[in-house]
Amino acid sequence: MAYWLFKSEPDTWSWDQQVAKGAAGEEWGGVRNYQARNNMRAMKIGDLGFFYHSNVGKEVVGIVEVCAESAPDSTTDDPRWDCVHIRAVRPLARPVTLEDCKVEPGLEKMALVNNTRLSVQPVTDEEWRIVCRMGGVEP
DNA sequence: GCCAACGTTGGC
DNA sequence: GCCAACGTTGGC
Numbered sequence: 476m477a478y479w480l481f482k483s484e485p486d487t488w489s490w491d492q493q494v495a496k497g498a499a500g501e502e503w504g505g506v507r508n509y510q511a512r513n514n515m516r517a518m519k520i521g522d523l524g525f526f527y528h529s530n531v532g533k534e535v536v537g538i539v540e541v542c543a544e545s546a547p548d549s550t551t552d553d554p555r556w557d558c559v560h561i562r563a564v565r566p567l568a569r570p571v572t573l574e575d576c577k578v579e580p581g582l583e584k585m586a587l588v589n590n591t592r593l594s595v596q597p598v599t600d601e602e603w604r605i606v607c608r609m610g611g612v613e614p
Numbered sequence: 615g616c617c618a619a620c621g622t623t624g625g626c
Numbered sequence: 627g628c629c630a631a632c633g634t635t636g637g638c
Contacts, residue, residue, distance in 0.1 A: 484636085507634095508621075529636060573637080592620060592635050 478598040479514065479524035480587060481539060481561065490526050490536045493563045500542040500562030503595075504550040511595035515559045516545045524561065525598065525606060527587065534570040535606060539563055568611030581605050 543560035
């Protein structure tokens, strides 16, 4: 079981919209970055991820689950790009902001802090536990 | 709205 | 294969 982090600008695709898709989930399409794509290719069904609002909020707001493994991205005909599907699992009791992560011991190496432009990131087991604790939810 | 960081493209 | 130009992301 691996952990991940998905970034989205809430003006484009928000947590509320993700929740509205329910258990069926939604294609995480539109990613045009090789590193992000490779991360999605490494995902398995049942992997969990944080849902992060970039630009507006700048905070982790919920937990999602991978519900379909990487497949061609329907938003393009370019065969280079594929993506997974994710579904909302539960919101954090308390959103965890980027600022919180920057000052939290143990999160210094988190991609969210160091590699701000990567839109789909791996999260370590330890980082997962820390952010869940900060967010007031069970890991 | 600005700009730094970074990724991609294309000329050579 | 190098690198300058350009476009995009995302924090501030």
